[in-house]
Amino acid sequence: MLRIAVPNKGSLSGPAGDMLHEAGYRQRRESKELRTVDPVNEVEFFYLRPRDIAIYVSSGQLDIGITGRDLLIDSGAGAEEILPLGFARSTFHFAARPGTFAGTADLKGRTVATSYEGIVARHLADNAIDASVVHLDGAVETAIELGVAEIIADVVETGTSLRNAGLEVFGEPIMTSEAVVIRRTGADTDEPKVQQFLRRLQGVLVARTYVMMDYDCRVEQLEKAVALTPGLESPTVSPLHNEGWVAVRAMVPTKDAQRIMDDLYAIGARAILTTAIHACRL
Numbered sequence: 425m426l427r428i429a430v431p432n433k434g435s436l437s438g439p440a441g442d443m444l445h446e447a448g449y450r451q452r453r454e455s456k457e458l459r460t461v462d463p464v465n466e467v468e469f470f471y472l473r474p475r476d477i478a479i480y481v482s483s484g485q486l487d488i489g490i491t492g493r494d495l496l497i498d499s500g501a502g503a504e505e506i507l508p509l510g511f512a513r514s515t516f517h518f519a520a521r522p523g524t525f526a527g528t529a530d531l532k533g534r535t536v537a538t539s540y541e542g543i544v545a546r547h548l549a550d551n552a553i554d555a556s557v558v559h560l561d562g563a564v565e566t567a568i569e570l571g572v573a574e575i576i577a578d579v580v581e582t583g584t585s586l587r588n589a590g591l592e593v594f595g596e597p598i599m600t601s602e603a604v605v606i607r608r609t610g611a612d613t614d615e616p617k618v619q620q621f622l623r624r625l626q627g628v629l630v631a632r633t634y635v636m637m638d639y640d641c642r643v644e645q646l647e648k649a650v651a652l653t654p655g656l657e658s659p660t661v662s663p664l665h666n667e668g669w670v671a672v673r674a675m676v677p678t679k680d681a682q683r684i685m686d687d688l689y690a691i692g693a694r695a696i697l698t699t700a701i702h703a704c705r706l
């Protein structure tokens with residue numbers, strides 16, 4: 425049975441559960457459940473604190489985990505990213521009162537408050553900067569007003585939390601993060617049950633980012649049309665009953681679908697339809 429660690433709380437928990445559900449796995453019924461077995465798919469899910477997941481996976485007791493890239497790096501645990509999942513996207517930044525600091529070099533001799541001590545300490549060491557780091561569990565934006573630090577280093581998504589605290593990012597972003605699937609460093613990812621799990625999640629990612637597009641076009645326009653809709657491998661082209669016309673079917677990125685429909689219409693394609701993809705194996 426494959427043993428998988430899933431975040432039990434926070435920003436990662438809901439979207440991770442949704443993705444696993446979409447991939448056909450049984451998920452826990454209530455938020456207090458700490459583990460659940462999916463007997464049909466032969467998988468056991470352990471609901472753990474997001475910060476602890478890399479540690480469990482690196483110990484080898486759990487085969488796979490879902491966590492944030494930033495949490496994985498911060499933990500320093502012996503686990504590696506094997507599939508990015510595209511949700512819980514964020515950027516890790518230094519921030520302070522506007523106009524007080526300009527770049528990483530200004531950190532010298534200062535105090536930085538953060539929940540991600542590992543990332544900050546490594547960044548300071550890489551840049552040979554001597555600064556103190558204070559660990560806080562969360563709500564680090566308040567640390568400056570309350571005099572615990574002059575600088576914070578934190579996850580930024582919309583920037584609302586910083587704005588509300590009267591703070592601004594400065595310097596280059598320290599790292600970008602998103603939810604990722606992790607595995608113990610050096611463990612065999614070719615194992616069939618691991619591969620099957622990854623294929624299921626990849627299927628969800630594709631279904632979320634592509635739509636199926638169908639249209640009819642004149643044979644003379646076919647080359648131009650398939651250049652607009654090359655598909656993942658190659659589009660399906662079928663003859664129509666009306667001579668001189670063909671039907672084309674190809675997957676297109678959802679974000680480009682409206683522009684592609686306009687471009688196809690402009691070269692004479694008609695009956696252009698898009699339909700959602702619910703699941704797939706590429």
Ligand SMILES: Nc1ncnc2c1ncn2[C@@H]1O[C@H](COP(=O)(O)OP(=O)(O)OP(=O)(O)O)[C@@H](O)[C@H]1O
Binds near residue numbers: 434512513514562580
């Ligand atoms: N506002 C946000 N938008 C997107 N991702 C976020 C946000 N806040 C945290 N994350 C991401 O979520 C992960 C942290 O999850 P974690 O559950 O530890 O923190 P949290 O979502 O801030 O919850 P908590 O309330 O327990 O602090 C990290 O990978 C981080 O990059």
Ligand SMILES: O=P(O)(O)OC[C@H]1O[C@H](OP(=O)(O)OP(=O)(O)O)[C@H](O)[C@@H]1O
Binds near residue numbers: 565579580581583584
């Ligand atoms: O840029 P934003 O969209 O505002 O998102 C970033 C904020 O979200 C997270 O905080 P959370 O609400 O999880 O509280 P925490 O600081 O206690 O972790 C993170 O720590 C930032 O504070």
Ligand SMILES: [Mg+2]
Binds near residue numbers: 562
């Ligand atoms: Mg948080």
